[in-house]
Amino acid sequence: DGGITQSPKYLFRxxxxxxxxxxxxxxxxxxxxWYRQDPGQGLRLIYxxxxxxxxxxxxxxxxxxxxxxxxxxxxxxxxxAQKNPTAFYLCASRAIQSNQPQHFxxxxxxxxx
Amino acid sequence: DQQVKxxxxxxxxxxxxxxxxxxxxxNSMFDYFLWYKKYPAEGPTFLISISSIKDKNEDGxxxxxxxxxxxxxxxxIVPSQPGDxxxxxxxxxxxxxNMLTFGGGTRLMVKP
Numbered sequence: 001d002g003g004i005t006q007s008p009k010y011l012f013r014x015x016x017x018x019x020x021x022x023x024x025x026x027x028x029x030x031x032x033x034w035y036r037q038d039p040g041q042g043l044r045l046i047y048x049x050x051x052x053x054x055x056x057x058x059x060x061x062x063x064x065x066x067x068x069x070x071x072x073x074x075x076x077x078x079x080x081a082q083k084n085p086t087a088f089y090l091c092a093s094r095a096i097q098s099n100q101p102q103h104f105x106x107x108x109x110x111x112x113x
Numbered sequence: 114d115q116q117v118k119x120x121x122x123x124x125x126x127x128x129x130x131x132x133x134x135x136x137x138x139x140n141s142m143f144d145y146f147l148w149y150k151k152y153p154a155e156g157p158t159f160l161i162s163i164s165s166i167k168d169k170n171e172d173g174x175x176x177x178x179x180x181x182x183x184x185x186x187x188x189x190i191v192p193s194q195p196g197d198x199x200x201x202x203x204x205x206x207x208x209x210x211n212m213l214t215f216g217g218g219t220r221l222m223v224k225p
Contacts, residue, residue, distance in 0.1 A: 004156075035215075042117070042202055042215035043157070058212075090156050101147055102213060104156030 003027065004105035006091050011110045021076045021108045023091035032074035033092040033102060036060060043090060049074055050096060078110060086112050116140045117205050119216035126223050132190040134219050136203035139184060143205040147213070148177060148188045151200045160201075161188070193223045 004025045013019045025032065031050045035043040035058075045058030049068040063082025068074055074093075078085045088109050092102040117138045126132045136146075144165040149157035163170040163177045163186070170177050176189045190197055200220050204213040 006156075009154075033213075040122070040217070042119075042217045043204075043213075044215070045212065048212070092156075101159045101162055103159065104149075106156045107154070109154070 004091060004093055004103060006089075006105035006108050009106065009108060011108055013110070013112055015112050016080045018080060019078050019085075019110065021078065021089055021091075021110065023074045023076065023105060024072055025074075025091075025093040025105075026072060027093055027095070027103065028071070029093035029103075030071070030096050031094045031102075032068070033094070034058075034064075034066065034074070034076045035090045035092065037088040037090060037107075046076065046089075085110060114139075115217070116143075117203060117214050117216040119201075119203060119219045121219050122217070123220040123222070126193045126221065128195055128223055128225050129192045132188075132193045132197065132221055132223065134188040134190075134201050134203075134221065136186045136188075136216050137184060138186075138205050140205070140207070140214070141184075142207040143214075145206045146177070146179060146186050147204045147206075148175075149202045149204060150197075151202060151218070157202060190221075193221075195223050195225050197221060198223050 007022045033048040034046040037043050044060050047066040049055035065077045090107045091105045094102045147162040148160040151157040161172050161175045179186045200218045202218045203216045
């Protein structure tokens with residue numbers, strides 16, 4: 001089955017620790033995205049990547065870092081510099097050439113204890 | 114400053130009737146608009162889109178209308194079904210599908 005896999009579904013970390021959220025896709029999509037959703041709000045773009053080894057900041061990149069070493073994978077690190085990291089994190093991917101919409105994974109809920 | 118707004122946080126509709134969800138935007142550079150449906154603890158699922166060269170796009174029970182002069186789009190669901198109960202997000206982009214800006218969502222409840 002083709003799709004986007006985010007793991008784990010729930011993640012707990014102590015304050016001050018960095019944490020990395022996994023996103024893998026087997027759709028052969030070139031572009032991948034990370035969003036954050038807070039309760040009662042829409043999704044906000046953190047980072048995106050249109051090609052391997054290249055990525056751009058979105059609207060709320062501060063306190064986050066990403067890497068794109070493989071086409072299939074786009075991990076997001078929430079660093080200790082992120083002031084309010086507790087949120088629902090969503091990864092998406094898209095086939096740029098065919099002008100398709102973004103497809104989303106099922107998200108990771110991160111809670112900082 | 115929100116560039117995409119969904120002013121109704123919730124909407125309740127009787128099964129079989131029409132659901133109309135509204136979305137306003139301020140950025141004139143947006144030329145591609147999408148609607149996503151989201152259940153709790155899941156990722157959004159793409160529903161329907163429209164480019165700025167059209168004013169209507171239909172897919173089964175779902176129709177999206179775009180009024181560029183008013184910077185307004187709406188999603189019509191008819192007939193509404195209980196399974197349509199979810200949060201609906203509109204999103205906009207200045208390139209087809211990249212750099213999406215989302216509205217805050219509208220929770221639709223369809224009562225049997």
